[in-house]
Amino acid sequence: MARAAVSGRLGARLRWQAATLVERREETASAQTLVFDVPGWAGHLAGQHVDVRLTAEDGYSTQRSYSLASAQDADRLELTVQRVPDGEVSPYLIEGLAVGDRIEIRGPVGGWFVWRPEQREPVLLVAGGSGLVPLMAMIRAREAEGSRAPFRLLYSLREPADRLYAPDLERGSAGLDVTYVYTRSAPQGATRPPGRLAPADLVQWGWPPDFEPTVYVCGPTGFVEAAAVQLVAQGHDPGRIRTERFGPSGG
Amino acid sequence: MDAIVPADPYADSYLDGNALAGPLSELFAVDVTAAVSRCAHCGSTGPVALLRVYPRGPGLTARCPDCSGVVLRLVRGPDTAWLDMRGAVRLAVPLAD
Numbered sequence: 001m002a003r004a005a006v007s008g009r010l011g012a013r014l015r016w017q018a019a020t021l022v023e024r025r026e027e028t029a030s031a032q033t034l035v036f037d038v039p040g041w042a043g044h045l046a047g048q049h050v051d052v053r054l055t056a057e058d059g060y061s062t063q064r065s066y067s068l069a070s071a072q073d074a075d076r077l078e079l080t081v082q083r084v085p086d087g088e089v090s091p092y093l094i095e096g097l098a099v100g101d102r103i104e105i106r107g108p109v110g111g112w113f114v115w116r117p118e119q120r121e122p123v124l125l126v127a128g129g130s131g132l133v134p135l136m137a138m139i140r141a142r143e144a145e146g147s148r149a150p151f152r153l154l155y156s157l158r159e160p161a162d163r164l165y166a167p168d169l170e171r172g173s174a175g176l177d178v179t180y181v182y183t184r185s186a187p188q189g190a191t192r193p194p195g196r197l198a199p200a201d202l203v204q205w206g207w208p209p210d211f212e213p214t215v216y217v218c219g220p221t222g223f224v225e226a227a228a229v230q231l232v233a234q235g236h237d238p239g240r241i242r243t244e245r246f247g248p249s250g251g
Numbered sequence: 252m253d254a255i256v257p258a259d260p261y262a263d264s265y266l267d268g269n270a271l272a273g274p275l276s277e278l279f280a281v282d283v284t285a286a287v288s289r290c291a292h293c294g295s296t297g298p299v300a301l302l303r304v305y306p307r308g309p310g311l312t313a314r315c316p317d318c319s320g321v322v323l324r325l326v327r328g329p330d331t332a333w334l335d336m337r338g339a340v341r342l343a344v345p346l347a348d
Contacts, residue, residue, distance in 0.1 A: 014267070049274035065273055109272035111282030112300035134316040221265065244269045 001129045014224065016053060017041075019105040021097055022076070027164050030083040031130065032094050033069060041075045044068055047114035047134045047216070048243075050079070050107030064089045067134035067218075067244075068108065071141040077105075078162065082130040084189045113244040117145040118170060121129060121214055125153040125202035126227050128197070128219020132164050134244060135218055143173050154205050156181040156197045156223065179205040197223070209235035214242065221245040268302035268313060274325055278332060281344055292320030299323075299342070321334040 010168060023035035023129040048068055055061040070078035086091045097103065115123065125135040132155055133188040143150060151173075157163060159182060169178050180186075181201055182194045192201075205212040217227045232238050265316045266286050272324040284300040295317040302322055310326030315338070321337040 014273075049269070049272070063273075065270055104275060106276070108299075109276050109282070109284075110269050111272070111285040113269050113284075114299055243267065245267050 014106050014109065016104040016106050018102050019077075019083075020033050020047030021099050021100050023099065023171045027080060028162055031080055033078050033080045034093060034097070035076060035078050036103075036105065037075055039075055039079060041077060042108070043072050044077070045111075045114040045116060046137040047069060048108035048110045048137075049134070050077070050105045051095075051109065052089065053080070053104040053106070053178060055104070060117035062088060068137050069133050069140075070136060071144040073144075076204065080130065080133045080136075093166040113212075113218070113242050115141060115216065117141060117147055119147075119214065120149055122150045122207045122211050124213045125150070125151065125205075126197075126202070126231075127153065127155045128217075128223035128227075129157055129162070130164065131217075131223070131244070132240045132248065133218075135216055136168070138216065139173070139176060140168075142176070142204060148175060150175050152177045152206060154179050154181060154197070154201060156183060158182070158184040158220070160185075177205070179181070197227060199234065202227070202230055202234060206231075209237070210239070213238065214240050215243075216242050218244045219246075259278060265303040265305050265314075266309065266322070268300040268304055270304045270306070271283060271299060271302070271311065271313060271323075271325070274332075275280060277327075278334060282347065283342065285345055287343040290318060290320055290322055291338045291340045291341065292316040293318035294340075 013111050017038055018034040019038045021034055022037045025029050025033040025230045027033055038213045049065050051069060053061060066081065067222055068077055069080045081090050081093045083094050102107050113134065121228040125138065135153065139151060139214065142149060181197050183196050184194055186192065215231055217224050224243050228241055228243055272282060272284045282346050286299050287296055289296045290316060292306055293313060301316055305312045310324060312321055313323040314320060315322050320338055324335040326333040
């Protein structure tokens with residue numbers, strides 16, 4: 001599997017760039033997708049993230065890391081922001097930032113938790129809550145590139161109202177299987193009773209280890225750890241399991 | 252700041268090495284998170300992306316997922332970055348081309 005460093009970066013130190021908000025879309029009651037225009041954006045791989053820096057008039061500055069939600073698309077990029085109660089940055093991005101406003105962005109960064117279009121092996125995506133964001137970028141990149149790599153998504157979430165990218169996932173894509181794992185309440189007609197992601201879910205809806213899938217797991221720390229331990233116990237090669245966790249500092 | 256105080260102060264208090272990608276991009280011309288580091292404390296190896304990163308102190312502290320030893324510490328001041336790597340015996344950096 002390709003483990004190469006991100007190309008096009010050698011010798012060029014990353015700089016902060018201005019990003020202008022051009023559109024916002026409501027995903028759920030507490031999450032929005034923000035579309036930014038970044039002139040001269042160098043492009044990115046699915047799974048990479050950017051650092052966002054906000055600077056107040058008095059010079060106070062703070063930054064957060066956000067996964068890119070979109071496949072590569074000229075000068076545009078999309079971030080999906082989940083509102084963190086009492087957070088410092090996410091409430092501002094969701095409520096304080098107006099179309100036409102500018103923030104600073106640095107990236108793309110990260111070369112390990114990425115999917116590249118030249119990968120042909122089966123892929124299992126395991127998402128916990130808003131951990132879906134970088135995995136959705138992989139699904140979108142697969143579609144944009146016309147990749148035939150078989151993808152399966154296991155999406156763990158509390159209840160139907162929390163679903164991110166519902167229209168996109170409902171529309172689907174040939175070769176992409178989507179399974180929802182509801183932990184608190186499932187929609188009417190669901191055959192699986194609500195409950196945390198269990199080993200049986202990974203067996204039933206994932207890939208057998210001998211298919212040698214690459215597995216990407218993203219979510220809260222506890223979710224990622226539990227899923228990764230289960231996958232290894234089921235015989236998946238730890239070297240094929242890529243994890244990304246986000247914690248309370250995401251605010 | 253965030254007001255989330257878990258019952259166990261250490262539960263969910265760390266990120267992973269992917270979070271180092273941005274801060275280290277200020278210092279390195281390659282993506283260091285894909286590099287494989289060897290822990291100076293226990294000798295285990297693994298991608299920098301799998302280190303446990305504690306963002307609460309001054310700067311970032313990255314610990315070995317196996318033995319919890321400090322592998323790397325990064326503090327960013329207004330015009331200087333301090334990088335302490337005494338916990339890493341080496342980095343194996345994948346290079347394209």
